[in-house]
Amino acid sequence: MIESASKTIRILFVEDSELDYELILAGLAAVSASVSSRRVESESDLREALGGEDWDIVISDHLLPQLSASRALTIVKETGRDLPFIIVSGQMGEDLAVESMRNGADDYLVKGRLKRLPVAIERSIEAAKTRAARALAQQNLERSERRLRAFALHLSEVRDRDRASIRTEVHDEIGGNLLAARFALTRLEKLLPAGAPEGAAGDKLGSEIREVGVLVQSAVDASQKLYTSLRGNLLDQGIVAALEWRLTQLKRRTGIAPHLSASPPEIDLPKQIAVPVYHAAAELIENVEMHAGCKNIWCAVFLIDGELTIEIRDDGKGTSVQDLMDPGKFGVFSARERLGSVGGTLDFDTTYSGLETGTAALLSVHGAAAVTSESTS
Numbered sequence: 578m579i580e581s582a583s584k585t586i587r588i589l590f591v592e593d594s595e596l597d598y599e600l601i602l603a604g605l606a607a608v609s610a611s612v613s614s615r616r617v618e619s620e621s622d623l624r625e626a627l628g629g630e631d632w633d634i635v636i637s638d639h640l641l642p643q644l645s646a647s648r649a650l651t652i653v654k655e656t657g658r659d660l661p662f663i664i665v666s667g668q669m670g671e672d673l674a675v676e677s678m679r680n681g682a683d684d685y686l687v688k689g690r691l692k693r694l695p696v697a698i699e700r701s702i703e704a705a706k707t708r709a710a711r712a713l714a715q716q717n718l719e720r721s722e723r724r725l726r727a728f729a730l731h732l733s734e735v736r737d738r739d740r741a742s743i744r745t746e747v748h749d750e751i752g753g754n755l756l757a758a759r760f761a762l763t764r765l766e767k768l769l770p771a772g773a774p775e776g777a778a779g780d781k782l783g784s785e786i787r788e789v790g791v792l793v794q795s796a797v798d799a800s801q802k803l804y805t806s807l808r809g810n811l812l813d814q815g816i817v818a819a820l821e822w823r824l825t826q827l828k829r830r831t832g833i834a835p836h837l838s839a840s841p842p843e844i845d846l847p848k849q850i851a852v853p854v855y856h857a858a859a860e861l862i863e864n865v866e867m868h869a870g871c872k873n874i875w876c877a878v879f880l881i882d883g884e885l886t887i888e889i890r891d892d893g894k895g896t897s898v899q900d901l902m903d904p905g906k907f908g909v910f911s912a913r914e915r916l917g918s919v920g921g922t923l924d925f926d927t928t929y930s931g932l933e934t935g936t937a938a939l940l941s942v943h944g945a946a947a948v949t950s951e952s953t954s
Contacts, residue, residue: 585611586698589626591637591649593618597688601636601665608695619643620652627656633702639666639673650682659708661701665691752800755793762790812851815843817878819855820887823862824876831866833891839878846885850919854885854942857912857923861889861938864908869893871935883944885921890937901925916940 586605592598598616605612615630617623618641626632635653637646646664653660664677667688674685683701686694766786812819817839824835846854858876865874871893879886901909913923921942 585613586702587631587633588612588614588698589623589630589632589635590614590616591618591623591635591641591644591646592616593638593641593643597638601691601694604691605695605698610695610698620648623649623652627653632660634661634663634698634705636663636665636698639664646682647677647680650677650680654681659705659712661698661705663694663697663701665694752797755797755800759790759793759797762786762793766790812846812848812855815845816851816855817842817844820858820862820876820878823859824874827862827866827874833866833871834873836873836875837878838876841880844878844880844885850885850942853915853919854887854921854940857915857921857940858887858889860908860912860915861940865889865891865893865936867908868896869936885940885942887940888937889940890935892935895934896925896936898925912938912940916942920944 590598590601592601595616602612602614615626617626620643623644635649637649639646646666650662653662661683662681663684663686664674664682665686665688678685683704684697686697766783817837821837824837827833828835845851862874862876865871869891871891873892875888875890877886877888877890909923916923919942921940924939924941926937926939
């Protein structure tokens with residue numbers, strides 16, 4: 578039963594028989610359906626009706642002298658609107674009916690047995706509303722994902738700018754002041770009187786100055802290491818060298834043994850590709866440090882026919898697909914978004930038991946326009 582007699586259903590009929598058209602309208606009126614309708618029987622009239630008015634549903638005969646139901650369905654779909662489409666015919670075989678429904682028709686009824694038509698109309702309209710709501714939800718989801726992706730990339734850029742600012746401060750302010758203090762201590766030490774008696778105040782002062790000098794030099798060395806870890810020119814030597822430095826730092830901090838291989842041995846990528854790819858790999862290396870509980874990490878870099886592939890594998894405790902898809906795992910999310918910004922992908926292979934354990938991550942960027950060198954460092 579059509580849900581409300583007070584609601585007018587706008588129906589566009591594709592029908593060449595005036596009698597059949599009137600019979601269908603009478604059947605709908607018998608169930609208290611309020612209908613506003615129009616009948617067309619040619620392609621030009623159908624296009625004009627679709628372009629000039631809004632309709633809730635299209636009901637079409639199967640075979641008209643100037644038009645068929647399949648052609649009418651194609652024309653309706655060409656409008657880009659998701660209009661419910663019902664075929665009402667006494668001449669259409671079951672195979673053609675099934676094919677029409679596969680092509681987008683909502684229902685098929687036989688003329689002369691139209692008691693089900695009001696229910697079919699209501700169901701088809703509700704199905705179209707559901708499809709429209711689902712499409713809108715999908716659009717909103719995609720819009721939210723685009724915003725989230727843009728926000729994630731923005732955060733990455735902000736972090737990179739912050740690192741550059743800290744790097745400058747470490748080098749220009751902290752490092753510069755520490756070096757000035759070291760030189761001042763050296764000059765002060767030269768001003769002490771030579772040959773002061775053992776235990777004299779001068780000798781004790783000299784010892785204190787030398788001790789402070791050692792501490793200042795240690796601070797200078799530490800600031801230089803911090804500057805190196807923050808510097809932006811790691812990639813000037815190529816992504817392989819940058820990953821080697823990253824793995825070396827990992828070994829110093831944790832004792833995890835790194836194993837790096839590359840083919841070709843040196844790979845120079847355009848900056849717009851190298852930066853996101855390196856940071857994505859760095860996120861995954863950091864994940865290994867924090868979560869894998871491993872003894873070894875393998876990093877293999879390949880560039881074959883313009884396709885860059887980086888495999889990062891460990892022999893740790895492994896993980897699960899659910900953990901990797903956890904929205905709280907920002908390292909994986911950040912790596913995937915960075916790669917996505919250059920058309921790259923991130924896939925995982927996890928192992929839980931048996932002789933092999935650990936997790937393998939595969940970073941891929943298709944069409945990485947790179948300049949390569951076969952020379953070894």
